Amino acid sequence: MEVKHYKEELSAFVHDELTDVEQLAVADHLMTCNECRCELDVIKMGAAFASELRQAEAPDAAWANIADTLDAKTAPQMGLIPEASFFNLRKGFSFAFALIAVSALVVLVWVGLFSGESPYAAQGDRIRVTDVNSSLTISQNTANEVNIPAPQTETNVNTSSTNQQPLLATREGWQVETIAGTPRVGDGSATAKITVGELLETDAASSARISVADIGTVDVAPGSRVKLIGTGKDEHRLSLEKGKLYAKIFAPPRLFVVDTPAGKAVDLGCEYTLEVDAKGDSILDVTSGFVALERGGRESIVPAGMMCRMRKRKGVGTPFSAASTAKFRNALERFDFSGGGSSSISEVLAEADLYDMVTLWHLLSRVSKTDRGAVFDELSKFVGPPTGVTREGIIGLDKKMLEVWREAVEAAWFS
Numbered sequence: 001m002e003v004k005h006y007k008e009e010l011s012a013f014v015h016d017e018l019t020d021v022e023q024l025a026v027a028d029h030l031m032t033c034n035e036c037r038c039e040l041d042v043i044k045m046g047a048a049f050a051s052e053l054r055q056a057e058a059p060d061a062a063w064a065n066i067a068d069t070l071d072a073k074t075a076p077q078m079g080l081i082p083e084a085s086f087f088n089l090r091k092g093f094s095f096a097f098a099l100i101a102v103s104a105l106v107v108l109v110w111v112g113l114f115s116g117e118s119p120y121a122a123q124g125d126r127i128r129v130t131d132v133n134s135s136l137t138i139s140q141n142t143a144n145e146v147n148i149p150a151p152q153t154e155t156n157v158n159t160s161s162t163n164q165q166p167l168l169a170t171r172e173g174w175q176v177e178t179i180a181g182t183p184r185v186g187d188g189s190a191t192a193k194i195t196v197g198e199l200l201e202t203d204a205a206s207s208a209r210i211s212v213a214d215i216g217t218v219d220v221a222p223g224s225r226v227k228l229i230g231t232g233k234d235e236h237r238l239s240l241e242k243g244k245l246y247a248k249i250f251a252p253p254r255l256f257v258v259d260t261p262a263g264k265a266v267d268l269g270c271e272y273t274l275e276v277d278a279k280g281d282s283i284l285d286v287t288s289g290f291v292a293l294e295r296g297g298r299e300s301i302v303p304a305g306m307m308c309r310m311r312k313r314k315g316v317g318t319p320f321s322a323a324s325t326a327k328f329r330n331a332l333e334r335f336d337f338s339g340g341g342s343s344s345i346s347e348v349l350a351e352a353d354l355y356d357m358v359t360l361w362h363l364l365s366r367v368s369k370t371d372r373g374a375v376f377d378e379l380s381k382f383v384g385p386p387t388g389v390t391r392e393g394i395i396g397l398d399k400k401m402l403e404v405w406r407e408a409v410e411a412a413w414f415s
Contacts, residue, residue, distance in 0.1 A: 180207025216249035244275040262310035263295030280312035
């Protein structure tokens with residue numbers, strides 16, 4: 001099956017110029033398409049460089065060089081070229097204009113990179129520009145070098161040093177903003193930063209907001225405990241030990257992870273609420289995009305508008321809609337965590353409706369083979385199997401067929 005790419009839409013995607021439906025379609029595609037993610041890296045890196053350029057007056061010597069180039073005494077005489085040739089008079093003016101434009105651009109870049117007014121001035125400042133799989137971070141420290149790594153790798157322009165640097169190596173930590181009360185970090189003192197290994201704790205009257213590198217924010221609710229596990233170019237990781245957080249992340253899939261006692265929540269470009277109770281069990285509620293819940297080789301892909309439970313001693317459950325009936329959710333919970341088996345599946349299927357299509361797709365690979373045909377038939381009522389997807393193939397857990405049907409289910413869910 002031919003895969004549709006979204007390269008022409010990526011610039012509008014970066015600048016949030018698409019409709020909500022289009023944004024979700026592109027974000028979903030980026031989860032699995034490395035080719036488009038690489039293209040996104042280039043677009044975001046270019047946008048980051050462009051945003052940092054500053055206008056400044058060009059040096060007199062630069063304008064003198066341009067004038068000399070265009071001077072009639074040194075430049076080719078257009079009148080000496082035959083009128084019928086490719087270089088006619090009109091095209092000669094076009095050529096001259098293009099030369100001026102290019103020269104001016106060179107001057108601007110020269111001034112932007114090397115003048116004292118530029119953020120990239122090489123006068124005792126060290127600038128590190130690091131790609132985060134399409135999220136750029138620019139940090140500045142004292143030294144005489146400029147490091148501009150290519151996507152996925154980090155190459156030091158200063159040949160005197162070949163050490164690779166982690167993404168936020170020059171930062172003291174992530175910014176913490178007090179929303180209410182007095183959140184505590186580390187040794188218990190109030191602080192504006194959280195560093196790797198430190199805990200952020202809120203009591204019943206306090207809450208805080210963490211800036212997750214340059215990819216989003218996490219709001220920590222009252223009565224919560226969060227730990228910064230690590231931060232680097234390939235992953236940013238928190239641990240929610242208890243309480244509740246709300247994450248709003250704009251980043252490539254799988255860059256941001258939250259651990260809980262029952263499993264981990266892997267961001268796929270989204271907004272969500274994650275809560276951990278006193279027993280270590282958790283529940284996820286996704287409001288935008290997708291989140292993957294993972295533990296022990298089991299994964300649930302939870303789209304916006306759905307929820308999913310994780311149990312500390314049982315692992316990851318099956319996603320369900322908030323619109324599902326109480327009977328449906330109770331039967332699903334028995335199947336996931338209490339060994340409900342075929343009897344629970346029968347009740348799930350009896351209660352299923354259109355809003356349960358995502359749940360039914362997940363159940364295809366989780367129920368016994370004897371129950372799989374019944375799940376296939378129920379899902380087919382709401383989202384017909386695409387061309388090439390057969391009942392026999394799904395019962396046999398054909399991976400390609402399952403993936404094709406998943407895409408159709410997700411398209412129907414967001415339509």
